[in-house]
Amino acid sequence: MTDEKMDETKKKTKKTAECCGFPVSIFFIVVNEFCERFSYYGMRAVLVLYFRYFLLWDDDLATSIYHAFVALCYLTPIMGAIIADSWLGKFKTIIYLSVVYAVGQVVMAVSTIHDITDTDRDGTPNNFTLHIALSMLGLILIALGTGGIKPCVAAFGGDQFQEHQSRQLNTFFSVFYLCINGGSLLSTLITPVLRAQECGIHTQQQCYPLAFGVPAALMVVSLVVFISGSGMYVKTDPEGNIIWAVCKCIGFAIKNRFRHRSSAHPKREHWMDWANEKYDKLLIAQVKMVLKVLFLYIPLPMFWTLFDQKGSRWTLQATTMSGDFRAFILQPDQMQTVNPILILTMVPIMDRIIFPLIKKCGLDFSPLKRMTVGMLFAAMAFVCAALVQIEIDKTLPDFPSSSESQLKVVNMFNSSLNVTISHKDTLLIDSLESSAGYVTLDHQEITVSLNSSGITKNFSLIAGGRQTLIIPSDPSVMYLKEDIKSKPREGRNAVRFVNGWTAVLNITNLESNLEPTVISNYSLVAQGTRKFVLSNGAQSCEFSQTFGFGSSYTFLIPSTLFSTDCKSIKAVEDIQPNSVHMALQIPQYFLITTGEVLFSVTGLQFSYSQAPKNMKSVLQAGWLCTNAVGNIIVLIVAELGKLPKQWAEYLLFASLLVAVSVIFSVMAYFYTYIDPAEVEAQIRSELGFEPEEEKKKETLEMEDKDKDQQNEQEVKQTKI
Numbered sequence: 001m002t003d004e005k006m007d008e009t010k011k012k013t014k015k016t017a018e019c020c021g022f023p024v025s026i027f028f029i030v031v032n033e034f035c036e037r038f039s040y041y042g043m044r045a046v047l048v049l050y051f052r053y054f055l056l057w058d059d060d061l062a063t064s065i066y067h068a069f070v071a072l073c074y075l076t077p078i079m080g081a082i083i084a085d086s087w088l089g090k091f092k093t094i095i096y097l098s099v100v101y102a103v104g105q106v107v108m109a110v111s112t113i114h115d116i117t118d119t120d121r122d123g124t125p126n127n128f129t130l131h132i133a134l135s136m137l138g139l140i141l142i143a144l145g146t147g148g149i150k151p152c153v154a155a156f157g158g159d160q161f162q163e164h165q166s167r168q169l170n171t172f173f174s175v176f177y178l179c180i181n182g183g184s185l186l187s188t189l190i191t192p193v194l195r196a197q198e199c200g201i202h203t204q205q206q207c208y209p210l211a212f213g214v215p216a217a218l219m220v221v222s223l224v225v226f227i228s229g230s231g232m233y234v235k236t237d238p239e240g241n242i243i244w245a246v247c248k249c250i251g252f253a254i255k256n257r258f259r260h261r262s263s264a265h266p267k268r269e270h271w272m273d274w275a276n277e278k279y280d281k282l283l284i285a286q287v288k289m290v291l292k293v294l295f296l297y298i299p300l301p302m303f304w305t306l307f308d309q310k311g312s313r314w315t316l317q318a319t320t321m322s323g324d325f326r327a328f329i330l331q332p333d334q335m336q337t338v339n340p341i342l343i344l345t346m347v348p349i350m351d352r353i354i355f356p357l358i359k360k361c362g363l364d365f366s367p368l369k370r371m372t373v374g375m376l377f378a379a380m381a382f383v384c385a386a387l388v389q390i391e392i393d394k395t396l397p398d399f400p401s402s403s404e405s406q407l408k409v410v411n412m413f414n415s416s417l418n419v420t421i422s423h424k425d426t427l428l429i430d431s432l433e434s435s436a437g438y439v440t441l442d443h444q445e446i447t448v449s450l451n452s453s454g455i456t457k458n459f460s461l462i463a464g465g466r467q468t469l470i471i472p473s474d475p476s477v478m479y480l481k482e483d484i485k486s487k488p489r490e491g492r493n494a495v496r497f498v499n500g501w502t503a504v505l506n507i508t509n510l511e512s513n514l515e516p517t518v519i520s521n522y523s524l525v526a527q528g529t530r531k532f533v534l535s536n537g538a539q540s541c542e543f544s545q546t547f548g549f550g551s552s553y554t555f556l557i558p559s560t561l562f563s564t565d566c567k568s569i570k571a572v573e574d575i576q577p578n579s580v581h582m583a584l585q586i587p588q589y590f591l592i593t594t595g596e597v598l599f600s601v602t603g604l605q606f607s608y609s610q611a612p613k614n615m616k617s618v619l620q621a622g623w624l625c626t627n628a629v630g631n632i633i634v635l636i637v638a639e640l641g642k643l644p645k646q647w648a649e650y651l652l653f654a655s656l657l658v659a660v661s662v663i664f665s666v667m668a669y670f671y672t673y674i675d676p677a678e679v680e681a682q683i684r685s686e687l688g689f690e691p692e693e694e695k696k697k698e699t700l701e702m703e704d705k706d707k708d709q710q711n712e713q714e715v716k717q718t719k720i
């Protein structure tokens, strides 16, 4: 054996330091993953808010760019895997792409400093183009980094284990998943708090630089931790441009099959065998292994399509629920943290109790069965979501359909009025009162008559809209104002005021002063007791109102405002607060998380164990791609619009996933598990190559001999 070859083999079979049966190097890898996931999920937690309130994009643009970014993060693993398996090896790929990632995070954090373009010091950036350009550059670098290293880190972790450590290898993937969720949980709790701080050099703003800066720092820590373990890792070098070789081999097999399509040529066992003429048996066997697994992956994106809706549809569902847990108030988007919390408890329970119990009962719960059951759990989660939605729908107001219009009447006149709409509906409304609820009309052109005064006026209503007719102290100038026709965003409450006072009023929470007889625009207030101060310069009074989640109120200010010390203000409830409790979402979170543990943790292990040694990262990337496709499906579904009833959409997704899991179980039935190392060794020996095991033994023996010689020399020296 040449020296070069010996060095190479020594590297591959290096004995690693162990602790409790685990390679010590694993410690650096899981800590690295923890910090990296903190960095990624922490940045993601505040990203949409940054788009919405810093770059001032509208909701649609902000959510589309956000989902496109997430999808990109799960597509770039292919690039990372190709670099690692064909060119640099996993170790160097992780280091170089982590540098790209950290630079991206820093660029992103810099893009959020408004002072860099706030030349007039008014607290708002003056050059949005620069901020947008910097943040897009940052996001692209982050996507390249996070996606690129993701398949390599998991596979590199797996590479640290020796053959006798297969039990520990499975535990590693569980611990790896715990670290992902530990990091993401901490960061999703911390970064929103950092964002809520005020900071800035010239003026005080929400502290986005801190919220993005801390994840950037964690990414640098992640890199440093990874490099610190450098001396302990088992590093396998890439065996040439394997991906290119695989593509050429597949291309040749297809071409060759096509050339020999006549029945004169005997069929071959597998279509890849048509590459036999040109490529060696080992490569063909490896390609077969990879293709078999990739084929199994085809139905899997459907799981992620449901899973990823936690962050969108389920959070929207939470905005129509009450988050009052007495001891604390939970905001709708905070409900998502239930997932990593449950992961942290369920992974150990599954690993230590459930799986061993199932094994004890003599049941075969092979990886592909676990994944199928995981999909069924996710489908059940969506059935639960549908049931919760049905409960919520019972409490939601009946918003108008696209052909209907709804009208409410507010009487600010100093006595009761009989209001007739289109000579049909007559409403008796007391002074400083509103009609009881909205009147639904199937036409838009209406005539309003005030019977006592003989005033009649025509109005054109908005189709599909809700409006309020304000009858001021001078009824002849009655007018319409558009109302919100959905629950206010993020579980907040929409409030507005009608000024029945005789002069301009200043009201806390409102953007501008309120003219007499005018109704203000809505402003949003959070849950809890809120105080409003009303003043006209000379006098002022205050009143408080307790809000739940997702309500809407119109406050009617009478002409007697200051003489009654604000007590005569009348609150009209336009949309009632949410009454279904957010705790009802816990079962669906529990089911989807159980599904995730069965599906995702197993999928990680499966992708590693079934991949040939030189294509471990590639299969990890294939696995991550299923997540990217799932995200893209969510994007498409969001664009195409939804079914008229949300619960029906949930049921549709649940049924689709059940159908997909049936297909997957059939595919899984025909899959035979392999030990890639064994298959490769067998082919090598058939081809007359020196078996890997023999090589390993030889190298270990040589290492031992080296050590013995060293020891002998040391002993001699001591004697001398």
Ligand SMILES: CC(C)C[C@H](N)C(=O)N1CCC[C@H]1C(=O)O
Residues within 6 Å of the ligand: 041, 180, 181, 184, 185, 339, 340, 343, 596, 600, 627
């Ligand atoms: C969405 C949670 C914060 C994290 C989730 N439980 C999870 O661990 N993952 C979702 C996609 C795969 C995996 C990850 O690697 O982040």
